[in-house]
Amino acid sequence: MSVTVDLHTHILPAVDDGAEDVSEAIQMLQIAAANGTTDIVLTPHYLARGMRSTQMSKADLERMFGLFKEVAAQNFPKLNLYMGAEVFGVNNIEEVIADGQLITLNNTEYCLVEFGFRDHLQRALGVLDALARDGYKPIVAHPERYEFIQDQPRDVFRMLDKGALLQVNHTSLEGLSGIEAQDVAMLLIENNLAICISSDAHSTFQRTPDLSEAYEFISSTFSPEYAEDLFFNNPKAILKGKKV
Template sequence: MIDLHSHILPGIDDGARSTEMSLAMAQQAVDAGVTYMMCTPHMHWGTFDNDIEIIQPTFVKLQEDIKNEGIALTIGWAAEVRLNEMVPVWFKTGKLPFMGEFKGKKVLLLELPHSHVPASTDQLIKWLLNNGVQPLIPHPERNRDIWERPEKLRWLKNMGCLFQVTAGALTGRFGELVQDISLNMLDDELIDIVASDTHDTKRRPNDMKEAFDIVASQGSEEVANKLFISTPSQIVGL
């Protein structure tokens, strides 16, 4: 499986706190059936002020450590970018880390606030699409605005967004409501990718294997392969 959302890089956001934890997370990912993992630390202006100059060397060091430990996991890097007014500026100055490409557009993991969908969201999404950037929205199933108004999922999808649902949402790790929304999204064919969004090995572990089995059971093996393997592989060019 190809896991395009993780907080495995040590010490730069609310994910892995140490290299030891990062290596444990890498091994857990392998045990869950993941062969490729994208490292996507938060770029959240004023909270986690990460940028390319911070992320890249942290990634290179972890890549070396994983190789030295003999863990059979290939990693890449990008970032989970919180929606804010700086995104167009970062784009114009070459400061946005992209995950890869999808249908000719560069893929940006664009995070909404957990509390709501900001009024300016549609304007930014349209601007990004017009500038050759494909927004991939992580964990929409955990947005409280969407809990109250599920029709916003279709609104975002119709604008051109891709959706990445968290594996743990499908397994029930975030509660029954989030699980129900995730399964409804599966039934409505609104999910483009499933990823772990792993932050550690216990509280936010890698649930990819269990989630794959759920999707294969409630959807089909073909759908599971698309969400966990073929679409993410297309984005990263594997």
């Protein structure tokens, strides 16, 4: 069975458009654990507009994480949970950093960052630049879902040139985010440009934390070693703050 580490989930309950309550969050953990996931980072949307977390500080989210981690440990003592966030790439990211408000993956230098689906390449590059200048290692969440990348997939090289890493969603590979996202996701995987595949799970249906099918797909289409790197070795190293 596949053993996986999931760097991108919306399981922390009642903070964004992911798990609505503790019960749904626990069910999501159940799905992940039953399908071989051993380590999960909780990455609520952060600094994004229109979410409950919009008004929350880093300390607020850390407090909620601490509370949920205790509940989760009672149900799944073997499952490792880590604090993180999907940080919206705001223009004033340098101020966020200066204020000590940036949330990274398990307190490492790795920061999962997202952009608007109809954002602009230059703005995204500016944010990646700012993060890199301050010593962070940005991981771009689901580049295959952005229209500006779908229109010009080669622009991922501009992101990579800034020192960014790329995280692909398993649902994109499966076609759940449209044919364009699926095509770009395959292009990234075929060309060894993504560092990991994560779930970006939002619920117990459709966008779930079950990575097992995608793992089998990569393993049989490319190689078992490539699947192990994308779903386990690379995300595990990132969580430990190691170079990947």
